[in-house]
Amino acid sequence: xxxxxxxVTLSGGGADDARxxxxxxxxxFGAPDExxxxxxxxxxxxxxxxxxxxxxxxGDGEGSGRLSAPVTVTVQxxxxxxxxxxxxxxxxxxxxxxxxASGDQEQERxxxxxx
Numbered sequence: 780x781x782x783x784x785x786x787v788t789l790s791g792g793g794a795d796d797a798r799x800x801x802x803x804x805x806x807x808f809g810a811p812d813e814x815x816x817x818x819x820x821x822x823x824x825x826x827x828x829x830x831x832x833x834x835x836x837x838g839d840g841e842g843s844g845r846l847s848a849p850v851t852v853t854v855q856x857x858x859x860x861x862x863x864x865x866x867x868x869x870x871x872x873x874x875x876x877x878x879x880a881s882g883d884q885e886q887e888r889x890x891x892x893x894x
Contacts, residue, residue, distance in 0.1 A: 785856040785864055789815070789823045792848040797823035799845070800852055800892065803871040807863050846872065846894040853889045861886040868892065 785808055789797045797815035805811070808827035815823035854864040858881070865888050868874055877889040 785827045785854060785860045787811075787825045787827070787864070788853040788855075789825075790821060790851045792846055792850040794818045794820065794823065796846045796848060796850050797825075800850060800868070800872075801825045804864060804867055807867045808860075846892060848894060850892045851877070851889065852892055853887060855885060855887045857884070858886045861888050864888075865890065 785804070787801065787804065789800055794815050794817060801811055801814055804825075804827065811825035811827050813825070815825065817823070852868060854861050854868075856864070861879075865876070868890055869876075872892040873894075875891040875893070877891055879886060879888040881887075
């Protein structure tokens with residue numbers, strides 16, 4: 780996994796909520812592989828492979844929209860990518876850190892984003 784690759788798993792809320800979260804991360808990581816689209820899915824996923832010219836602090840999360848329901852977000856990637864994603868999401872939404880797990884090369888963090 781490269782230093783900027785990030786996998787995001789979202790549950791709770793609907794596809795619009797999942798898209799709002801993914802859009803908030805685009806300023807930091809660039810466009811995802813695809814936006815969540817299945818309105819009937821209970822879990823959504825997106826993968827980011829690159830980064831933008833936004834610099835180390837990333838995007839500001841502006842324009843991400845509001846959530847209609849609480850969304851549980853799990854971000855997985857390099858420690859730097861996970862830190863940047865967590866920082867971006869906590870600036871864009873009301874967030875509660877629900878913990879992290881670290882491996883040799885990757886880290887995983889779970890956040891609860893609230894409307």
